[in-house]
Amino acid sequence: MGKIPVVFIAGPTAVGKTDLSINLAKKLNGEIISADSMQIYKYMDIGTAKITEEEMYGVKHYLIDEVEPDVEFSVVDFQQRAKIYINEIYENGKLPIIAGGTGLYINSLIYDMDFTKSKGNTKLRDELQKEADEYGVEYLHNKLKELDEKSAERIHPNNIKRVIRAIEVCLEAEEKIGNFKNDIKFNEDYYPIFIILNRDREHLYERINKRVDIMMSQGLLKEVNKLLEMGYNEKLTSMQAIGYKEIIKSLKGEYSIEDAIELIKRDSRRYAKRQITWFKRYDFAKWIDLDNFSDQDEAKSLILSYIEGLLRNL
Numbered sequence: 001m002g003k004i005p006v007v008f009i010a011g012p013t014a015v016g017k018t019d020l021s022i023n024l025a026k027k028l029n030g031e032i033i034s035a036d037s038m039q040i041y042k043y044m045d046i047g048t049a050k051i052t053e054e055e056m057y058g059v060k061h062y063l064i065d066e067v068e069p070d071v072e073f074s075v076v077d078f079q080q081r082a083k084i085y086i087n088e089i090y091e092n093g094k095l096p097i098i099a100g101g102t103g104l105y106i107n108s109l110i111y112d113m114d115f116t117k118s119k120g121n122t123k124l125r126d127e128l129q130k131e132a133d134e135y136g137v138e139y140l141h142n143k144l145k146e147l148d149e150k151s152a153e154r155i156h157p158n159n160i161k162r163v164i165r166a167i168e169v170c171l172e173a174e175e176k177i178g179n180f181k182n183d184i185k186f187n188e189d190y191y192p193i194f195i196i197l198n199r200d201r202e203h204l205y206e207r208i209n210k211r212v213d214i215m216m217s218q219g220l221l222k223e224v225n226k227l228l229e230m231g232y233n234e235k236l237t238s239m240q241a242i243g244y245k246e247i248i249k250s251l252k253g254e255y256s257i258e259d260a261i262e263l264i265k266r267d268s269r270r271y272a273k274r275q276i277t278w279f280k281r282y283d284f285a286k287w288i289d290l291d292n293f294s295d296q297d298e299a300k301s302l303i304l305s306y307i308e309g310l311l312r313n314l
Helices: 017-028 077-091 103-110 122-135 135-145 149-154 160-179 201-218 221-228 244-251 255-280 298-313
Strands: 003-009 030-034 097-098 190-198 287-288
Touching: 003 017, 003 077, 003 103, 003 287, 017 030, 017 097, 017 190, 017 298, 030 077, 030 103, 030 201, 077 097, 077 103, 103 149, 103 190, 122 149, 122 160, 135 160, 149 160, 149 255, 160 190, 190 298, 201 221, 201 255, 221 244, 244 255
Parallel strands: 003 097, 003 190, 030 097, 190 287
Antiparallel strands: none
């Protein structure tokens, strides 16, 4: 078997990845693997903007609703499962489509990052544990934030073991990926077709704000309450996600629900900005500014033609 063609649909939150990926999957006989670090969790639907069964239009999806909220799910877990699904999809005569905005997850498939061969850097872990003991958990958490702000948002500072592991993964990834210019080694198993969606910044922020309002109207407050009632601790990695941690703090009386909503909007906008910065590293990708098209169907048609052209040349 030669290289497997894999379509990647990436971009910031609320840009329109879900809609495009469904459209492409239907026209290219594809199936979709989610590269979203929060949609993997069951019961967390509204706050993650998880696609519904109706919105799937019969297109099979993977890595959605696969684990309980109290399960630690890392980039290693994602990589292992995603590779299995990519092979299954391709062997069944369909096109694998990766759709999502978690950069480290996407890296684990595009680049040659074999985490399974790593037995763990015991010396590094010991050093990090000493730093936590000497300087405190916040010091260690800030170190993670400098390496991977997205992971730092999801992992509670008190979860020292998880913080240390995340730092280790980041450093290993940096070592393997290098500076994204000279030392990159691509995953030779795949032929990546990479699409990055973007929009005018102000329009994107409007879409994010509107999405948060929709989440609240759909019952995000009720969803968070239900998770807590089910026994899922607020300190879990999953419960530290944007949208959940703010609502939890509001329920604890730290600030009003109105303030929580504004914080969710603000943090979501900041996250989108970081995602765009991350994806700018992929200078081999095809960037599509959806706001440059008066008709979104025109944008979809252009992207479809671009992908079909590359597939024909394989």
